[in-house]
Amino acid sequence: MSLKLDGKKLSLEIEERLNNYISSNKKIAKRPPGLAVIRIGEDPASGVYVNNKEKACARIGIKSFIFHLKDNVEQKEVEQLIIKLNSDKNIDGMLLQLPIPKKFDEQKLISHINPSKDVDGLNEINIGKLVKNEPAMRSCTPAGIINLLRSQNITIEGKNIVVIGRSLLVGKPLSLMLLNLNGTVTMTHSKTLNLNKVCRKADILIAAAGKPNLVDSSFVKEGAVIIDVGIHRLKSPDKNQTRLCGDVLLEDVISKVFAYTPVPGGVGPMTVTMLLVNTIFSWQKQFGLSSTLNDLLP
Secondary structure, three states: OOEEOOHHHHHHHHHHHHHHHHHHHHHHHOOOOEEEEEEEOOOHHHHHHHHHHHHHHHHHOOEEEEEEEOOOOOHHHHHHHHHHHHOOOOOOEEEEOOOOOOOOOHHHHHHHOOHHHEOOOOOHHHHHHHHOOOOOOOOHHHHHHHHHHHHOOOOOOOOEEEEEOOOOOOHHHHHHHHHHOOOEEEEEOOOOOOHHHHHOOOOEEEEOOOOOOOEOHHHOOOOOEEEEOOOEEEEOOOOOOEEEEOOEOHHHHOOOOOEEOOOOOOHHHHHHHHHHHHHHHHHHHHHOOOOOHHHHOO
């Protein structure tokens, strides 16, 4: 039977450690950690994600500051808000909830975030430190995937790893993080020729393509580990209901794989948890609290 990599279970275990850590150190810091989330416009999925982050913060004792801006706000106004939050001593972490309306220069806004508060790890200084394998904020979804693999003692070093997708949010930082851990990494994308043939060589296959049910059994070798980053809401045949699925057609591959992540309940909960970890990491550094980031993880 294939091993389920249960991100929901692991995230709850980590949250308990984070909660205990905040409780133990709040008197020294004289305030809880603070996370600011900037949301622009009315994208419904963004609303759900921001709400989930706010609830996760409340569960472990992080104070959240939500800034929901209308989509007619100007670029300069958002930049000024970011600059103001950079100097706010009550805020340890900050993120711009993506996607944002197309009229904005997304990367320019992210560039304004202080790298030490950039809990999404998307500022070019943090990306540069990742390339150089120096300590810095790491992107949440890739960090969540790596901790999920480690929690089950799945070896990265020396393994053939194929990543489908080259986004700045997942594919690129994840490939670099796996490379830094001595994985042999192949990054693929929509223009890759013979994609399923390339994927069949993978000991660990990570699907972050953003395409529902792309990966079937023809992509997967016997005994592989498969990580599904995608999440999609599809209408059922009768059109009255919807169901969630990932980039992987799980029912077609499950008999072949050694381990897999479910959708939902796999990568998604770990993404939010690593956001909390990054916020606490910044809080630690500000107050010189005695712990390293790894001490907060199983």
